[in-house]
Amino acid sequence: MLPPRLPHTPPPLGPRPLPLHLALQTWIALSSQAALPLLRSGSIAWSPKLETQTQSLARKLRDADPEAFAHAVTVQAGKTVAEFIAGVRAYRGAGRTPRRARGRVVWREGATCLRALGYSSTITPGKAILLVPSLINRAHILDLTDERSLCRWLTASGFHPFVLDWGAPGVDERAFGADAYILRRLEPALAQVAALGGGSAHIGGYCMGGLFATALAARNPGTCASLSLIATPWDFHAYDAAAIAMVKAARPIIEILTENGAPLGVDSIQTLFSLLDPFLTVAKFRRFNAMPKASAQRDTFIQLEDWLGDGVPLSAPLARQALFDWFGANTPGKGTWTIGGRAVRPERLTLPVFGAISGKDHIVPAPSAGALIAKIRGAHRLDVDAGHIGMVVGGRARKVFYEPWARWLGALG
Template sequence: MLALRAIRPPSGMPPCSAASMSWNSGWPRTPEQDKWGPNLPWPVSPAGQREIHRIASALAAAGHPPEALQAAVMRQLARQDRALIAGIAAYRRHPFARDMPEPPAIWREGGSRLLDYGGDGSPLLVVPSLVNRAHVLDLLPGHSMLRWLAGRGHRVLLLDWGWPEEVERGFTLTDYIAGRLERALGAMPAGRVALLGYCMGGLLALATALRRPERLQGLALLATPWDFHAGGVDAASRAAALAALLPGLEPGLEATGALSVDLIQSLFAGIDPWALAAKFRAFAALPQDSPRARLFVALEDWLNDGVPLAAPVAREVLAGWYGRNDPGQGRWRVAGGVVEPAALRIPAFAAIPRGDRIVPPASALALARALPDAHQEMVAAGHIGMAAGSRAEAALWQPLDAWLQRLGR
């Protein structure tokens, strides 16, 4: 597996490694590689396989010997490497720094805070994932779903989980859901609340909605997985491969009480390793003072600023969600009770990004279809672009706002 992570050094700090890469030679070879013989000790993407086939066919038609393919492929890779390095260098020297005013906190517990984005309407509690910084939903002017929703009249509050310290590193999913999240819900303004969960946060929000329906008027789920084996044999195999990593991760989990940010990044990188290099090549071609370049850097900075995952939660997620598919099989329990979507008695909104590589659409659709009263919104975007991309307002924010407005009436 090829994994790449580019880090921008903080201001005034010495530069760190521009990228870290690792590879192994245990990847299957294409028929063209077997025939023409290039020894490539890294995986070849489907697009790369097509390019090798194209080069091989052209060389064969011109009467060149098989060994010519090795040189031709290496020349093509060298050109791509130059573009990749240019993109990483451009990212590292980009002057952008996020500067958004922080909203006031109306509640705190441990490292967690309830941040108040204002608004005059019915309260909306937003629950992000445990493994990323919450500010992807408040990224930049014009790219802040939370400020946009507050401007539309919703009273928006964000549960920022914060960095897991010693206490949180012993937390299970039950501790986060039946403990911290429910206490944050109790600190919300008076009145029935709409609960919104993004990605992993959607699973936490669903479990809370089933436990505290009397406090809620609706549940919105954005790119929330449910059936971790949905999407065919490949999806089930990827989930099983993630679960199989757990024994090798145990020494680090035991030593630190958490799954580290670097390991979490590696797991995400493994979903589509070729896309990581492609995005930096594309970034190199952008005008560096353009809004698109600024948004790229803001998102990349956010991606690189992750949060460790408490060891007990990491075990539940890898073994229970990905390995046994407990949610999809109706076996996931919180505080002893099964999390059963069919038992939800409030309206739901389920946004499923069509281009999601992190949560396959089939996994999120399985949850939407299991809910008794759910509006399904198929979003023309990816997992992150849906929430903070250049087309997020039209693709997701507006349909979500319309549903929340109807819910308030």
């Protein structure tokens, strides 16, 4: 029997898209059984990276009883699927307190608003910072809880953060590409923060938001006091070859899904991310199933998965640009990405730049993010020992990212 939900709490949507994840786990279980004859005959074309493990497995299989081994594979495959399903059921049935938007709205245009999330009443001149998140996830990842909040840490370090909340594409934004988002939303938001902060503002961009923040800083050098790039992709051809091939193969599907100007839906976006690592979701929910029922670890998992499931659609023009121009043609990496008719050339930036890069990031590989930092003379690179999400809300985020970043910002004066 599932535990009751708290009243008036919207049902969780994740893991999205659930039918895909269930189908993938069933397919993995069936394919494990189907691969046994090929495994015994040695005819499986293993990846060269697995050569050592393959040789070890082959030696062990020579001494194994075929029927007993086949039975063990069947049992383990069934156990894996059952644990995944149990984890999903437990997650979806867990009680929740409805989340309320935090921060005071100080500017709004269309679906986008600017939230003051500095947990202090006054703004010291030169200490305002505009945080630019990705457009496909909710902005509250930067202020998830009282205990896991980049905004609270910045406030404690003497800064006053403002978070750009893009919102889901409304009537106007349905036709927006990167140009419109930067020129008609991001630049006015920067002007508002700069006005409140004494004439300039520090800029911090997370993931796709870092791409936009780079263009913003290039276009507004007099207003941007510094630029910080958190897990920001740039050289899209530095991604794994299989990921690039997958995006290219998905092009006809994306064209159909967006041909009438409809935004690219959350489930479609999550499908693309899931295919980067099909085993990640099952592993996560199996771990969740094994967590103690009343634990901070379990609560944090629920908060993060709720955030992931509550994604934001991507306008059709921006979806096509991101997948066809960025991933397909690698326009940022080649220096041919333009905003307002001007190429975005990070090597021409002269303001202080900080780059946080993770070697454990399966969303933005370190070589892709590192290519951007390497282009900027004098940029400070921080290699973070955490994943893409963990670096901003993980248990070690304060030590491996918050503190080094705050020290760098503080040293700017």
